[in-house]
Amino acid sequence: MTATREALIRRQQILANFGELVLRSNDLQEILQEGCRLVAEALGTDLAKILEIDRGDGTALVRAGVGWHDDVVGKVRLPLTEHSSESYAIAEGRPVVTQDIAEEMRFEFPSFMKEHGVAAIVNAPIFLPGGLAFGLLQVDERTPRAFDEEDVEFLRTYCMVLGPVIDRLQTAARLGESDERFRLIVEHALDHAIILSDLDDRITGWFPGAAAIFGWDEEEMLGQPVASIFTPEDQASDAPRWEIERAREAGAAPNVRWHLAKDGRRVFLDGQTILLRDATGQAIGFLKIAQDITERKRAEERQSMLQAELQHRVRNVLAMIASIVDRADISGTAEALRDTLSGRIASLARTQVLLTRGVNAGVSLAELIRDELLPLSSGKHTITIEGPPVSLAAKPAEVLTLAIHELTTNALKYGALNNRDGSIAVTWQLQGADEQEWLSLEWRESGLVLQPEVPRREGFGTQLITRRVPYELKGSGEIKLLAEGLWCSIRFPLKPGDSVLQTNIPQRDRTNSER
Template sequence: MTKRQEVLADFGEFALRSQQLDSVLAEACRLVGEALETGRAKVLEIQDAGKTLFLRAGVGWDPGAVGELRMPMEEHTSETFAVAAGGPVISQDIGREDRFDVPPFMREAGVVALVNVPIFLPGGRAYGLLQVDDTRPRDFGNDDIQFLRTYSTILGPVIDRLLMARDLRRSEERFRLTVEAALDYAIFVTDPQDRIADWLPGAEAVFGWAAEEAVGQPAAITFTPEDRASGQDRWETDTARREGVAPNVRWHVRKDGGRVFIEGSTRALRDADGTLLGFLKIGQDVTARREAGERLRESEERFRQFSDASSDVIWVRDAETLRIEYLSPAFEAVYGESREAVLGEGGLQHWAGLVHPEDRERALSMIRQVQAGERVLNAFRILRSSDGETRWIENTDFPLFDASGRVQRIAGLAKDVTEARMSAARLEVLVAELQHRSRNLLGVVASVASKTLGHEGPAADFQARLQALSRAQGLLSQFGSDNAEVGALVRAELAAHTDVRPPKVVVSGPRVLLTARQVQNFSLALHELTTNAVKYGALRDDAGQLTVSWTGDQDERGQRRLTLDWIESGMELQPVAMTRHGYGRQLIERALSYALRARTEFVLGEDGVRCRIQLPLQ
């Protein structure tokens, strides 16, 4: 009895000194094995919600089994029987045991007799079992059983204390790792006088002071001079002392004098008796987010001012539902409807109802194209219910993508172009009328010339040149603008005198436009080249060939220009043609250079004319 009391005392002293659960359990097994003179004992821990037994500690067992062995906690085992009974279970000889099964590893280890004593934690929760084994048949007596009951009763609270200490250490470690990793959070603790007592890494990262610099300083060092002057630091601690917590949302200063915006709080720390221990201050550095928010608000305000002042309609729709999220005030002036009519449910149908029936499906199809990620330009008519007018709208629609590249919204600009279209139509009528009158005037001049000068000699040449100018005017009318295409001018002039068919006549070149000012002189040059070819050159009989080609290239200064080559070949020039320097050649070599800053080359070869005209393009 004395020896066993000494064992209990030794175990108690060891448990007080040690904070490691495995060490305490290993010592408990050693002492109980010595006390019962078996040299073998182990502690089995219940795990997996009562489904598994884990060999947590032991003496007299293979070291490979301790801390490794797990076995199912089955119904017909001595361990399960002992936990259910709530007291010791003895087997004097497992070879004769018929009450329960014995795990095979125990038989293999030579166990003959054993006693299982359940270990309960405070509150009655089963932790596991203290199991003492013997390799000989043994009748564990009442003294043995009472000693083991006392031993397990002491083990329970010791294990519970060590488990709680382990959980506390783990919790503290998790807290330490958390606060040290939260570098964008300034966390520090002050004493009741608001002097800094603990300065965590996040506080150093946000404010710049190292812990040895900050500890002992008043927390007011983080406040701006104006807040210290107004007593904001004292108001925070007074409010937290009175109400438990106080908001801390304001600008603060760093060690380097820079400023950071903090969103946080100051919380009073009290013990169980309510005595104030100090203050916990936690704040997040939201400077970047606040500045980004300010920039966003400024951007939104600029956008609002722009859209409010714009006479064009600015709109944004959700790409999936097509519900309007934003609509500028100009909508009411352009469409003659209130914005509320199209901002709610059914807004798309209401907007479509304002579109002219003939243009409605095309306008809706454009929206579907933008939903698919395309950018479109669309013009359609609307019928304004406010005044019954038909107005032309020009819409520029485009998709807005999210970060993943998906069309999130669609937006657009709508412009009332009714007056512009009407002006363009009136201008087109005026231009057509002017060109028609120009052709009529040229006809009148030609008629007066023929009646005054007759139809022969210079009068005939004069009339032909007037007709060339008239053809140029006709092409300008045909193009509907103040431009005409080079190929059309060449073919029209040739067609007035001969059949434009290969291989006798070959015409080729890209689409190049000339202005009205260039057309007049260029047409006269083409006329002179054509009439000379008809009278003396390649178009006089079937022997010759004419090739007219042009390109749009750049000169040495990078300016766009037209280069036209007129090449006659395959015939013999008459002597009169070789020596003649008439109006046409003068027009080409002098007038084009003077009027249009053109460069010309005019060569009379043995088999025909070669002419190159290089004309700057606008």
């Protein structure tokens, strides 16, 4: 009786020691290994082990143990067949004792146990909270032994302590793995802004992606309102508050908008703001997670601009061609009409090639003049093209192209290019007027001896220069026939403009005549 009392006290001390270990250690392997040692000590044997079930292949791994050879713990797997004592104990849900395996007819035992001289065994199943079996605690004896009721109850109690401990540590391990994965994700997802905020929407977590996208570091942003990364116009419209209110009501709110970075840049984010709740369902804050798609957004805008520009330009070219055809002189031969129209359309086409190099591409004034004038000269005439670098927007480029083409065609038919002593000087300069920069271009032909002739009707070229330049370009155009040759002046303000060459000019100016 005294020995039994001492054994019970000793076992209580062992349970207490195990409890202290559990409180100070978060290492599951250490706890299982020490648990085996303490159990073996409590039951007075030198062999004990813990088996962990692997549901994937229907085996149980010797996860921890004392008294076994080095090639057993962590390496040996026991098959959980219908003839194994382990399967039977788990199915019964209680410890199962085999006093002498030599006489046991119900079960088959692994060879490694026989090699270690095991004669008696008790299997105690370990269940996690919820009833899922983790594995078994096995105590082995090298001589036949009738494990009594106190032995079995001690093991059963020990397993009841082990189950919650294993579950806690496995859960902690999973959370640790999850936290590590989350850490790796947020540290490497530099194209995603991940921001945590409290219920007042003040920043409590500013992760590396947010720092990379916005430029502020964590110290600068903790405690700041999330609204500080919204654009001024969105702040003025109270967009941050509406986004948070929608997240409160619906659990999440879309966050697809432009935001403001530290250096003043604007970044476009595509994501959402999510309401965070604790385990009881109480709201505790917000998570804003969004991908930086600034480049994609800008590419989409550029694509949209290109499409709009293309549509715009096609309409404009067709309208201009219609205008050219409408103003063509039909009093001559079909061949003459064809040549005239072909030259004007080709001239317009050359300008379009230059304009379609990119969105809002400019056209070099000097290049435009050379393309129109030099190919039609014979190389025997003196031609001067001189002026500062000027890049023309679409509308003035289209008007000037046709104007230079008409002046060149006229010079070829009637002027300097039709006279071996003729010369042409095209010069321009930039002037300030009305707080704007103006282009002043002059075309001067000389070396001619002009003969009196019957005045011709005002043609397409004259109309273009004297009427369309003022109308289209808000400038002035003038043509004079001097004693030494033709003189032309074109002036207009240089300012960015689209490529619309308006065709709604008053009807009185739509004269079908050729210069």
